[in-house]
Amino acid sequence: MEYDSERKAIEVQKKIFFDDFEIALKKKNNLDKFDILNSKTELVDNYIEAYLKENVSFEVNDKVYDINYLGHEYINGTINCYYEVLKVKKIKNIIITDRSLFSSFDDQENLIYFEMMNKLSTIRLKNPNQKDEIIFNE
Secondary structure (H helix, E strand, C coil), X not given: CEEECCCCEEEEEEEEEHHHHXXXXXXXXXXXXXXXXXXXXXXXXXXXXXXXXXXXXXEECCEEEXXXXXXXXEECCEEEEEEEEECCCCCCEEEEEEXXXXXXXXXXXXXXXXXXXXXXXXXXXXXXXXXXXXXXXX
């Protein structure tokens, strides 16, 4: 994740192992025969967008923002999901929630790298901790 101050947007590239993601999407949508790599892109995007909007959220300066899903691609065993959070003027603090795969895998850990003004912050989420906060000093 990276904050682009010119665009006033948080730009996100989220990587999920395709086989784990396929299991989670099958479970969420009650699908028996779903192939994340060989299904129509539009169908996969619909499932991914709904999944991300249900499991990922951003609260910036005490205001909750919606994500704007842009698409996905398969690269070297992972599904790379692209989305953004728009109209973020300034970040004093951000609470990032990411419950991805927690309902499918007991030992799931989600690593988040957030870059703003050339400063990299790292968050490790593991059940029951599904969110964490980054506070930026002015």
